[in-house]
Amino acid sequence: MNTTILEVGDVSKVFHVKRAGIVDDLVAVDGVSFSIEQGRCLAIVGESGSGKSTIARMVAGLEKPTTGTIVVGGKPRGQLPWPRADRRTFARQVQMVFQDPNSSLNPSQTIEDSLLEVLRFHHPERDGSWRQKRISELLEQVGLHERHRAVRPRRLSGGEKQRAAISRALAAEPQLLILDEAVSALDVSVQALVLNLLTELRSRLGLTYLFISHDLGVVRQVSDDAIVMRQGVVVERGATQAILDDPEHEYTRALQDAVPRPGWKPARRAL
């Protein structure tokens, strides 16, 4: 039973940027296609300007593709702005966890309230006791405690905030979870905990991830498949392990060579 959760077909995004009074076309994403099956994790790897986050934002419905199609769970996502009737469905299908939990959690809302908001919106038919039970379940899943219910984000550490952001995304029971550099801002010891959590959640709940990252080590840790992007174009794709063990494209090799590891020395390249 290989259900395709996400299908991105020949998607491009052109931004019109103004430079010195002249409007220029900036092609952020140039004809990218890929798909993710139920329960899999696909990583998009790239450096700044590669277009990886723009793809994530288009899949989530935060950005309008210039051309191409995005299909989630067999249902094409219409052109933005979505009709009112579809908005809730589309939003529930795909949830996103961002790099900086400070900007995705409301600072004046307790963790409980922030989860309640999502539960009320996406499960209006359920009653209060169901919601309370669900909150306990969500907190437990991401390793937070009951005492965190009444706490505001300010009182949480970076790792705890990111756990809260993950629990909020899971509250909608999305078909696809997008993680956009979701562990990049965390200290390495905390990052490891969240990476292990993401791996565990995926196998326990059968989640499907689109994982955006610049970090090859992190990508190797969490993803089954990967695509490597550079300047809006896919330069290499395949099973993560195969790509990292035996990169075919010179850019992938350069990325791999640049990662510090025991015995590594930085290499000076001519400009």
Add this chain to the structure above:
Amino acid sequence: MNDIRPLLEIQNLAITITVAREPRLLVRDVSLSVQAGQALGVVGESGSGKSLTAKAVMRLLPDRSQVGGRVLVDGRDVLSLARKDLARLRRREIAMIHQDPRSAMNPVRTIGDFLSEGVRDRPADERRQLAVDALAEVGIPDADRRFAQYPHQLSGGLLQRVMIAGVLMPGPRLILADEPTTALDVTTQSEVMAVLSDLQHRRGVGMVFITHDLDLAAAVTDNLGVMYAGSIVEIGPTASVQTAPLHPYTVALMTSRPSTTNVEPLKTIPGRPVAAYEVGAGCSFAPRCPFAQALCREEAPELQHIGDHKVACHRAKELAGHIEEKLEVLS
């Protein structure tokens, strides 16, 4: 030990900063030294006090901070330098490279202006030649074009090279590099680190390299110190700290980092990094340490010599070589 006077010597540095009328101890009892021509890496997570330690060397801490201990640059105590001497020290003798070159440079001044700032006292044509040479040294050939450009017209990597060129022009003897490549892409990081490390060796200057990335620090340094909660928990020759770490925290830092060559569930430690003022009696790492015993919670361990490096852990000797196997996979 070496009997040559170290270029930088920090003795029992303690930093307390008052936040909302509450004095907070952020760095405690940090001692380290750097010889001319050598590089010391200081590795730690957020709140470990690594950046504050570097700032103390330049006396760049906020007014509401109290600094104890001694910071000696070439034998002179920085903490008691007169204003004029301090200005000279900052301008000529120590070069500081920050994480984000964009916020460390004046956006309305050209690259040429920035480069000649440190050598204002020289004649104009000499200044220009020095700047051209400095740019060439960091691998930027087209100096004429760059001179007229503004910081926003350059990429992050290029700008950080300009920064390195600029701070090295007055001929400093010590470089303080505080996460100089953290904001850069990984391929650019590799290039900028190569430039920096190369210059440090060629000029024979000392360097304190601050980072959260242990492997990156290990690649460009001779000695390596690991900081946790405002103190150094392990310090010694880079190769031996990296290959035979003795402190459970150092080991956890390494096993927490996902590798690009194999996949195993990450062995890590629970909790989060803490600051010095949050530490109670006993070892600062004890609340997160899977090896903590009663003694660890009662008495703070001193740095002790084991082999060729120093480590602050009561159980270092008995655990040596067995820490990794005993760490757990947590989430």
